[in-house]
Amino acid sequence: MAEERDDLAQLTSAEADEIERAAEAALRPRRLAEFVGQRVVRDQLSLVLEAALARRRPPDHVLLAGGPGLGKTTLAMIVASEVGAALRLTSGPAIQHAGDLAAILSSVQENDVLFIDEIHRLARPAEEMLYLAMEDFRVDVVVGKGAGATAIPLALPPFTVVGATTRAGLLPAPLRDRFGFTGYLDFYEVAELEQVLERSARLLRAELTPAAGAEIASRSRGTPRIANRLLRRVQDWAQVRGSGVADVDAARAALEVFEVDERGLDRLDRGVLRALCVRFRGGPVGLGTLAVAVGEEPETVETVAEPFLVREGLIARTPRGRVATAEAWAHLGLEPPAPPDTLFS
Numbered sequence: 001m002a003e004e005r006d007d008l009a010q011l012t013s014a015e016a017d018e019i020e021r022a023a024e025a026a027l028r029p030r031r032l033a034e035f036v037g038q039r040v041v042r043d044q045l046s047l048v049l050e051a052a053l054a055r056r057r058p059p060d061h062v063l064l065a066g067g068p069g070l071g072k073t074t075l076a077m078i079v080a081s082e083v084g085a086a087l088r089l090t091s092g093p094a095i096q097h098a099g100d101l102a103a104i105l106s107s108v109q110e111n112d113v114l115f116i117d118e119i120h121r122l123a124r125p126a127e128e129m130l131y132l133a134m135e136d137f138r139v140d141v142v143v144g145k146g147a148g149a150t151a152i153p154l155a156l157p158p159f160t161v162v163g164a165t166t167r168a169g170l171l172p173a174p175l176r177d178r179f180g181f182t183g184y185l186d187f188y189e190v191a192e193l194e195q196v197l198e199r200s201a202r203l204l205r206a207e208l209t210p211a212a213g214a215e216i217a218s219r220s221r222g223t224p225r226i227a228n229r230l231l232r233r234v235q236d237w238a239q240v241r242g243s244g245v246a247d248v249d250a251a252r253a254a255l256e257v258f259e260v261d262e263r264g265l266d267r268l269d270r271g272v273l274r275a276l277c278v279r280f281r282g283g284p285v286g287l288g289t290l291a292v293a294v295g296e297e298p299e300t301v302e303t304v305a306e307p308f309l310v311r312e313g314l315i316a317r318t319p320r321g322r323v324a325t326a327e328a329w330a331h332l333g334l335e336p337p338a339p340p341d342t343l344f345s
């Protein structure tokens with residue numbers, strides 16, 4: 001019975017994920033000119049793509065590094081559409097064995113853009129196969145097993161790999177070196193997120209007031225995916241509980257329902273801060289211990305919550321671990337513990 005309930009919960013969350021993905025896909029900009037913000041990466045990429053078009057050659061391999069939801073997949077799709085190429089999508093975790101990658105590579109067509117999400121999670125043998133494919137446009141297909149196995153070299157047509165990673169530091173240098181260009185995506189400014197929201201509201205036919213756009217943008221953790229998601233929740237609130245217009249009152253009410261505070265911190269962010277301050281008395285504490293305390297994977301805490309909390313000046317990373325700043329205590333409305341040497345003075 002409990003198992004059945006678990007299955008049901010899984011199914012509904014999988015369905016919910018599917019709905020979120022579809023909603024996200026509908027809002028993706030298709031051309032570089034529609035892509036808001038990230039001026040440096042946009043300029044660099046536009047140069048790489050224009051040069052490739054002028055030479056009538058596929059663009060150099062591109063690596064996109066940056067936190068979740070900052071636009072890596074969107075940019076990969078834009079690379080393909082700007083050069084009129086077909087896009088093929090895969091991801092590091094989906095490629096368990098070198099054979100999986102060999103199958104993908106051997107079906108690549110000339111000029112294709114092969115997008116590999118979470119490329120830092122590729123298995124080592126697949127990584128080595130990818131170096132060769134990226135550099136020499138060749139893949140060695142192994143036929144047979146054991147002592148009788150032979151590698152048959154297969155020439156590949158010229159194509160472009162676009163890799164995406166939330167953790168560029170984990171990529172081995174030989175793989176990083178095979179990319180002709182690396183674009184680093186950073187958090188967005190509030191004004192840029194306002195532009196993202198204005199465009200999304202237009203596509204969703206939502207009536208979003210500029211003040212509500214500003215309110216949502218300032219609480220979106222510098223991330224377009226979050227801005228779009230919050231917009232949909234505000235639209236829900238406006239339709240169900242409000243006047244239909246996504247105004248600033250609807251925005252504030254909806255964000256309260258969804259537990260996004262005035263600085264944009266969500267449940268996970270606050271959970272991390274609270275654990276750090278209350279349970280570990282402000283730290284220093286290691287990432288793994290902190291992750292266990294909030295019931296999350298260390299990678300989730302490190303890539304999703306921490307970069308934003310560090311940028312906001314709420315957490316500091318020290319060689320001995322994470323520590324809460326004075327601002328973190330103030331944000332939670334708590335008093336930091338007195339330093340030990342003042343206890344007896």
Ligand SMILES: Nc1ncnc2c1ncn2[C@@H]1O[C@H](COP(=O)(O)OP(=O)(O)OP(=O)(O)O)[C@@H](O)[C@H]1O
Pocket residue numbers: 023024025027028029034035036037038066067068069070071072073074075117164166196224225228
């Ligand atoms: N610069 C941008 N302008 C407009 N919309 C954007 C921009 N960047 C991202 N978005 C929107 O944010 C959503 C998430 O973007 P995307 O899927 O490209 O992020 P990602 O970096 O690939 O995330 P992940 O690492 O989780 O795969 C998309 O729906 C897209 O529409």
